[in-house]
Amino acid sequence: MQKMKGRRRTTIFRPGLMSNLIIYYKLINYKCMDNIMKCTPLGEQKSLWLRKTLLIMKFFVLFLLLGTVPCWAGIAYSQNVKMSLDMENTTVHDVINAIEKKGNFYFTYNLNQVNVNRKVSIKVENKTINQILDRLFSKSGIDYKIENRHIVLYKQATPEVEAVKQQKSINGIVADEQGEPIIGASVLEKGTTNGTITDLDGRFTLSIGKGTELIVSYVGYTTKTVKIGNQSTIKIVLIEDTKTLDEVVVIGYGTQKKSDVSGSVTSVSGDKLSKIPTANAEMALQGMAPGLSVNFGSGAAGSSATLQVRGVTSWKDDDGENSESNGPLVIIDGVPGNMSYLNPEDIKSISVLKDAATAAIYGSRSAAGVILIETHRGTMNSAPKITFSGYWGLSAMPKRLEVCNSAEFIKVRKMALTNAGTDESRWPKYISEYERDPSQFADTDWQKEYYQRGFTQKYNIGYTAGSANSNVSLSAFYSxxxxxxxxxxxxxxxxxxxSDVTRGKFKMGESVSYSRWSADLESNSGFSSIYQVTNMEPLAFLYDENNDGGYGGAISGMGMSDAGNQVAFNKLIDNTSSTDYIAASGYLQYEPIKGLIVKFNAxxxxxxxxxxxxxxxxxxxxxKRNTMASLSESRSQTTNDLLELTANYxxxxxxxxxxxxxxxxSQEENKYEDLSASGSDFENNSMSLMxxxxxxxxxxxxxxxxALRSLFGRVNYNYMxxxxxMASFRxxxxxxxxxGNKWGFFPSVSxxxxxxxxxxWENLKETVSMFKLRLSYGALGNQNIGLYRYIPTLSYNTHALNYPFDGRETSMGYAITAFPSSNIKWETTVYKNIGVDISLWNNKLELSAEAYIKNTRDMLSSRNISLATGYNSSILVNDGKLRTTGFEMQAIYHGKAGGLKYDLDLNLSHYKSVLKSMANPDYLYEYGALRTYVGGEIGEFWVYQTAGIFQNQAEVDEWNTAHGYKDQNGNWQPLQPVAKPGDIRFIDQNGDGMLDTNDRVKVGSGTPKVSLGFNINLAYKDFDxxxxxxxxxxxxRYNYTKYQLERMDHVFNYGKNALNAWTPENPDTDIPRAVSGDPNKNSRTSTRFVENGDYLRLNNLQIGYNLPVKYCKKMGLSNLRIYVGATRLFTITNYKGYDPSTGSSVGQMGYDYAAIPLSRDFMMGLKFGF
Structure with missing residues (x-):
């Protein structure tokens, strides 16, 4: 037990604990000043990033200096400090308190050995601490040792004890199964209080009686009892106790033993995430938890991942809020927050609440799941500790598409123009000019010029400390x-x-964080940057000093097309964005009676x-010209306030x-405001202020x-x-x-x-230690419908609202432009979940499986209203229904083989979301080749089906004779009237003799049938x-980039596949003939561009080396790990586009609209503590 008053600390060891404490204090007597001074040479570096990093570190070190000055005072302090005491008929305990208060010392003693209730009187004037203690403990049999400000009291050895010690002295080492020494392990003589702890090398020395037994224990390992015979040295190996791993999981407003959880929760430890080098916490979660999807819209700078728990929860047809309605609620240290601004190194644990039983406590915001995040906090009774980690790396594009160079481009263009029957006299001038003199043109590899090898870096520094009733954790990062x-x-x-502070029955604490994100973003002229890079003609020059801005493009007078010089756009256009995020919370907790905790949080x-x-x-x-400069700027501020009062018994x-x-x-209020401005026609490009x-x-x-106001509760009960x-409500x-519709009630039970x-089951316990069945049912709500749908919307300053008065010119005015939907109410998702958890062989193998159904009802959908109302619009009603079904499985194995220790984690998940109804039964949402409709899966691919390539005119004639229709005049209209040999044959699915959108067929969905995560952690001696x-x-996946590179109805660059286009001499190909204008529409949305999206990727590979403790000790460190690694090292896939994982969002899964791929990174890093 420890207790602290002000800056004083007393450590008291209760009966049964070790009495030899001096070694323990040597372990925590860090040389803080020496280690900090080692950092100063970094200040000589002059790069911008380092100056910023050092600025953060300076503030951080200043905090450490203010908070930990006492640990640097040194032994000289005890020799120099003097004090006076005048205390009559008091106790030793009171004298110790007085010494701590006046001298800033703290004491350690064993209550079995030191009688602190002994009555004493002491009067000293200007005496040293040694003189005072000599007088206080004179003739009491108590001795002391002073190290810095630590004073250890212990019982003087008696002759009888000495005799016992002379009987047997044992030297030993305590290690784990890999032979690594265990620091601080308890070694206790059985049946006595005689004991010690192991030092930094895992060694100990203890005097014991003959024939005795030693009890050796350490947190996380099975306690071992060893009988001591005649040996004088011994090596003791402790076995890791897997029962202690992951015993507690975080649930809403509390924690629960993993074995007691009856709902669906998956936990991910921060230790696992910390070994994935990224500044994006969301990205680190991919593949870590079954049922949690991490989707990437793009790999461009500034892009972030989107999270989705158990598939699609809601579908909206009018406002594009599908992403908001399908994103989980993120709670950081009990407060709604944003993972994008969270440093992954700060995360202690993440819990994913996936069913109604666990998520219903958050009510209206939890329909799409809840992600609970705990950040690191200090621990009570812990010595000050500083950690540093950092990594450096290079990033690059993992893949480039094969496109034509200048000579190949000219070849395809000539082929296309010839097949189209275009006379050479009408060919673009650049063709003849290139053949006459290629040197007047470029041969630009636009992908090479646009993609770069980037440098990435990230640094983290952390400080933790704790006393008997307080703790603190401070961290900073830069990336x-x-x-x-x-x-x-x-x-x-x-x-x-x-930080947290405990005072009797009260406890209080706070969490304060600040982060800033800024980015230089992609710039373009209205088209995707990938589209422009891959389609830009290679004939065009990258630079041209004669142009305004100095960049090249299509050559004047040559008839060239110009997709756009994307390098120029990125360099010339200033497109920046930044966000400052501040999160502050505090709590006050009171325990009036045992077991009852009342907590207020703001x-x-x-x-x-x-x-x-x-x-x-x-x-x-x-x-490409821009003759008038323009500027757009915006500022916005979002404020989220939360007040909560809870009572937990x-x-x-x-x-x-x-x-x-x-x-x-709970009471929550959210406020948002923004201001935007734009203007153009600047004097010059240097004068670019608004x-x-x-x-x-x-x-x-x-x-x-x-605003949101809530009442919530939960009952949790288990018998033996x-x-x-567990029953909960909100x-x-x-x-x-x-x-009338403001309030919603959301209950659940499991x-x-x-x-x-x-x-x-007792006889099976050693084999199957847990066999738990789970069942849950409940309702969750969704309020993400927009803010003011239930009241009329006024619009101002639009063309339709200019009113003339008295024949004068028009004046601005307001008008109601949207019909109010006053009867809209909560969307509700009803969850059914069944699961099983099994643990085998002392928890070496953990298995879990579950299946679920979630039905969302009362989804918002649009219903047309009569024009007689005066509105040419629709009204929102709660008529939509959505059904998502799925299953999940996870297997975790903790194994050892010789010196090798390994943890294997395999998880699988599947879901399918079907739109069951909308207000309009003929509702259809289309996005290119994707469709969502009533009765279908969200995001299905509907395309024209191809049936090969016409090899000759006879095949064309035969096809058109068999397929077509008679018009109203009785004339036969062939299905593909302009088809020629080399064109694609398309199937008339409905048999009406025409090719139109009704002939599209479903060929699959962009939603994976199975998602897999496989995580491996190995440790062998000092390596991991x-x-x-x-x-x-x-x-x-629909490969839109392939469509752009193979289409013939434009005159931009082509993929190299175009060189393999059909010709009479090259009939064995699946690439249709090159023909300008594409009269047969060979590039229409068809199975030609739909590909298998299967892939398996090595997301992260890291190999580390942990410096042995004895060498760390010589360097003044507690640990040091260095590593090398790579992200997205390889991807196994047949997909021909850039990246099979990007371009994923609700309703558009699998549609690869020229998204920038995720980078491949190679890096090295280190982590140490002292």
Whole structure:
């Protein structure tokens, strides 16, 4: 037990613990000043990133200096400090307290040996601590030892004890199964209080009686009892106790033993995430938890991942809010937050709540699941500790598409024009000019020029400390990543402070964090950058000093097309964005009676975002000009306030009934406002402030506010750890609905039965330690419907709203432009979940499987209204239904083989989401080749089906004779009237003799049938290896980039596949003939561009070396790990596009619309502590 008052600390060891404490204090007597001074040479570096990093570190070290000055005072302090005492008829305990208060010392002693209740009187004037202690403990049999400010009291050895010690002295070492020494292991003589702890090398020396036994223990390992014979030395190996691994999981507003959980929860430890080098916490989660999808829209700088728990939860047909409605609620240290601004190194654990039983406590925001994140906090009674980690790496594009060079481009263009019957006199001039003199043209590899090798770096520094009743954790980080495309990249930095203080029945604490993200983003002229890079003609020059801006493009007078010089756009256009994120929360906790905890929590999260887009004047070739510079800027502020009051009561009755009750109130308010402005016509490109604009001014702004008020509760009960029941509810009131529909009630219940705890299972317990069945049912809500749908919407300053008065010119006005949907209410998702958890062989193998159904009802959908109302629009009603079904499995194995220790984690998940109904039964959403409709799966591919290539005119004639229709005049109209040999044959699916959208067929979905995560952790002696695999199987992908590179109805560059186009001499190909204009529409949306999207990727590979403790000790460190690694090292796939994983969003899964791929990174790093 420890207790602290102010800056004083007393460590008291209760009976049964070790009495030899001096070694322990040597372990924590860090030479802080020496280690900090080793950092100063870094200040000589002059690069920008390092100066920023050092600035953060300076503030951080300043905090450490202020908070840990006492640990650097040295032994001289005890020799120099003097004090006076005058205390009559008091206790030793009171004198110790007085010494701690006046001298800033702290004491350690064993209550079995030191009688602190002994009555004493002491009067000293200006005496040293040694003189005072000599007088205080004179003739008491108590001795002391002073190290720095630590004073250890212990009982003087008696002759009898000495005799015992002379009987036997044992020297030993305590190690784990890999032979690594265990520091701080307890070694206790059985039946006595005689004991010690191991030093930094795992060694100990203890005097014991003959024929005795030693009890050796350490947290996380099985306690071992060893009988001592005649030997004087011994090596003791402790076995890791897998029962202690992951015993507690975080649930809403509390924690629960893993064996007691009856709902669906998956936990991921921060230790696993810390070995994935990334500044993006969301990215590190891919493949870590079954049922959690991590989707990437793009690998461009500034892009972030989107999370989805158990598939699609809601579908909206009018406002594009599908992503918001399908994203999980993220709770960071009890407060709604944003993972994008969270440093992965700060994460202690993540819990994914996946069913109604676990998520219903969050009510209206939990329909799409909940992700609970705990950040690192300090621990009580812990010595100050500093950690540092960092990595450096290079990133690059993992793949480039094969496109034509200049000579190949000319060859395909000639072939296409010839097949189209175009006379050579009408050919573009660049063809003849190139054949006459190729040197007047470029041969630009636009992908090579646009993609770059980027440098990435990240640094983390952390500090933790704890006393008997307080703890603190402080961390800071900095990261900078160059984008894989030229002139792009992003930068992040921030800090986090967590602390807790306990005073009697009160406990309070806070969490404060700040982070800043800024990025130089992609810039373009209205088209995807990948589209422009792959389609840009290789004939065009990258640079041209004669052009405004200095960049090249299509050559004037040559008839060249110009997709756009994307290098120029990125370099000339200033497109930046940044966000400052501040999160602050504090709590006050009171325990009036044992087991009852009342807690008040208050928090505020604030986002300050700004963006800037300045497009200067430029001339990039003959086809791309901007003669008037323009500027757009925006500022926004988001504020989220939360107040919560909870009461939690835990009670165990007769050691067999375990009851936990929770009741809480919550009030949340969200405010948002923005201001935007734009202008153009600047004097020159250097004068690019908004005040310099001369024309086309525009100013706009938005201000919104919403609130949520809630009552929630939960009952958790288990009987003898066999039968479990959990029931919870949340009653939410939201400002997003009209009166009468504001409140929603969301209950849930779950049952669990751990058969392995039944008496009849006793003989199987050693093999199957847990066999738990789980069942849950409940309702969750969704309020993400927009803020003001239930009231009329007014619009101002539009062309339709200009009113003339008295024949004068028109005036601005307001008008209602959207019909109010006053009857809209909560969307509700009803969950059914069944699962089983099995643990075998002392938890070496952990298995879990579950299946679920979630039905969403009352989804918002649009219903047309009569024009007689005066509105040419629709009204929102709660008529939509969606059904998602799925299953998940996970297997975790902890194994050892010789000196090798390994953990294997395999998880699989599957889901399918079907739209069951909408207000309009003929509802159809189309996005290119994708369709979502009533009765179908979300995001199906519907395309024309091909049937090979016509090899000769006879095949064309035969096909058109058999397929077609008669028009109203009785004339035969062939199915493909302009088809020629080399064109694609398309199937008339409905047999009406025409090719139209009704002939499209379903060929699959962009949603994977199975998603797989496979995570490997190996350790052998001082080496370790981490490998994280992820894969999707059973999905289709529409390769839009292939469509762009093989289509013949434009005159941009082609893929090299075009060189393999059909000709009479090259009939064995699946590439149709090259023909300008594509009269047969060979490039229409068809099975030609739908590919197998299966892939398996090695997301992360890391090989580390841990310096042995004895060498760390010589360097003043507690640990040191160095490693090398790579991300996305390889991908096994047949997909021909850039990346089979990008371009994924709700309703558009699998549609690869020229998304920038994720980079491949190679890096090295280190981590150490002291």
């Amino acid at each position: 900078k990543t160059d984008g894989v495309t030229i002139a792009t990249g992003d930068e992040k930095f921030g800090f986090r402070l967590n 928090s505020r999260n604030m986002y300050f975002s700004k963006s800037r887009l300045f497009t200067p004047t430029y001339e990039i070739g003959a086809a 835990d009670k165990t009755i007769a050691e067999i009934h375990n009851l936990s009750l929770l009741l809480g109130l 005040g310099h604009a001369k024309s086309n001014y525009s100013v706009g702004g938005t201000k919104t506010r919403s 750890m066999r039968y479990m029941i 009653y939410d009131g939201s400002s997003r609905f009209a009166k 049952l669990g039965w751990n058969i392995a705890n039944e008496p009849f 290896l981490v490998a994280n695999f992820y894969g999707d199987f059973g999905a289709k």
